[in-house]
Amino acid sequence: MEFKTDIQKKVTLVGAGPGREDLITIAGLRIIQQADVILYDALVNPKLLDHSKPGAQHIYVGKRSGKHSISQVEIHKLLLECALSKNRVVRLKGGDPFVFGRASEEIEYLESFGISVEVIPGVSSAISVPGGQGIPLTKRGVSTSFWVMTATTKDGSFSKDLQLAAKSSATLVILMGVRKIHQIAELVRDYRSGLTPIALIQNGTLPTENCITATLNSTEKVFKTIDVSQPGILVIGDVVADHASFYDEEIQRVLYSYL
Template sequence: MNSKSTYNSSYSLPFGEGRGGAKVTLVGAGPGDPDLLTLKGVKALAEANVVLYDALANEEIMNHAPLDAIKIFVGKRKGCHEYSQDQINQLIVDNALTYGHVVRLKGGDPFIFGRGSEEIEYAESFGIPTFVVPGISSAIAVPAYQGISLTKRGTSESFWVITGTTSDRNMSNDIALAAQSSATVVILMGMSKLSQIVSLFQKESKGEIPVAIIQNGTTANEKMGVGTIDTIEEVVAEKNLSSPAIIVIGEVVKECNKLKGFYEEFVAAEIKS
């Protein structure tokens, strides 16, 4: 589909274009389901001369870009780094100055562990106007698709969203702090650190806290495993869960109507044992 035939209104930045028509729009593609791309994101893509897109952006979304737009895959995912971040920054600038409107399409929301701010700052350092179209973050949308509400009256008053793996490949220190709270904890990019995460929560005597792990959330390939801190590693092995996945830790997992049957069976099995 060429979205220009669907959206006739012109998409323009509030502050116009840079020299030679250069401008950069950072677009959040959402968590995976292409229907979760925002209308503003669709309109931005429809006016793109160049699209630099992520590994985490569903490629069906590219149908909203003009057929003659230049499309460059710059995927970044564990074990799949087509370009370094510095190279991506330079590609954004080079293409904007050469062709005009560059749309940088990133999975989820570009400012939630997406390094979007770095890309915007680099483009602006060359005098290129920038604009941001927020995306629906997987941290909220993926649990919601399974009926898991990150906050619930009487159960959870707040939630943490934490990266499981920092830029130096270590586990975030914030997870230890989150384990001490009563908040719901959502961990992105944390599967490689699952054993360490489990140990931290067990150290706080929270072995019975419910856990849901959702792989490829909101897509046709979605898989989920549910357990507790004490059992979740066995569940992961049994269901062969891996990245990309989101880890949700907290009583709200048990409160989800879709999962209540699991917990009734789980409690009954515990009593028998």
Template sequence: MNTTTHIPRITLVGAGPGDPDLITRKGLRALATADVVLYDALSSDELLDETPAHCQRIFVGKRAGCHYRKQEEINELLVTTAREYGHVVRLKGGDPFVFGRGQEEKVHAEAAGIPVAVVPGISSCISLPELQGVAPTSRGYADSFWVLTAHTRDGGLSDDLFRAARSNATVIILMGLGRLDQICALWDAEGRGELPAMVIQNGSRPDERCWVGTVNDIAPRVLAERDRGPGIIVLGETVRQHKDFKASVIACATVI
């Protein structure tokens, strides 16, 4: 029986968009002192090498459409492992609070009397467009950007998507590749079929892919070529900044 006294605590760490070098120094320090790490499918496996030899590494899934464990199970696992082992790091892709349900995990742990620290992460919503040379906001293109999820709790399209389709802001949609055709149809119904569009899959990773075009031509290409990896959708005039945008539009016009 283990009689060592452990002081339970939890650190929610944002792992960044995929490239392990994009985690913060504070996130790495948390991993270096972890007794347990609960990691999801969107964080880089290389980051697990930053944990001590004694650290238990527990995969908890969490990818759109594929949940290895239910959120309620993860919440409870955070509490039980912290009480038994000490410092638990919850390693989450991107930022813990941008559609990551980090707040739910924090509230549950604190209600159980366990202190929780938060280490913000670089979200894919801004980093991945930037890595493609596309600024979410840029003078002459867009004065603001909206970050949305394609899914509601009941499985329908978010009402905010309908509002966003009428906005001049850059619209960045997370967890929406499975509904790309519906999203593009929504924008097209608002008379915005020629709006520049970009899809990034497996962003910042070695197998990253990027498609650029317009609302009315991008969906068939992406749906025919994409894999099951995570991705984001960017709709707005700022996509014109991408180095391949003009060539892509010409190519699509030639095919048509």
């Protein structure tokens, strides 16, 4: 596997970026322009497909939680079929293909049939979505590291890494955790102050983007009416206080609690 910008190989995995159309890389866009077929995920901005050449085939292979969708095994078979019948196959994935993207499984499957795969990295939502909201993941004197995690593991259980990370002083970045937001806050509160800031950013970098901030103590109240069907990222740590609305919202909440 190599990072190259021209297609000489059969399948190219391309990171589409976090959502906004122009947050794909130039290399990724060039490959899309050359593709004969593009298999794309649910969180890929469909406007990117408009850049493909006339006659290029677009196949949706999205998997969104709670909805009936194509299995990973079916995606593998479809990729193989396309690789055997088309010249230039692009597998377009949200963010970066190697961040919770199951890229390794697709590469291993294709390579087991002798098909070469190349990867064009993408801008991961894990870093760019908080950044787009003005939340730095590291900040001198505030946070020297960050952990990017998923809340849920393969068997549906809570990730043990969350506990380990909560014990550290790192900024926590949690993907696929919107449905477990209250459990997450409760767990982190066992190790950190209840006044620790937390942000939920949904549909980051898109016109429908929404960011809500709270403290670990106030998540039950603040995140009561969120739409859990929308993809979101949780950021926990003092860096969240850099968000433009954090102090304003907290002051409003304290004032209203006395009314």
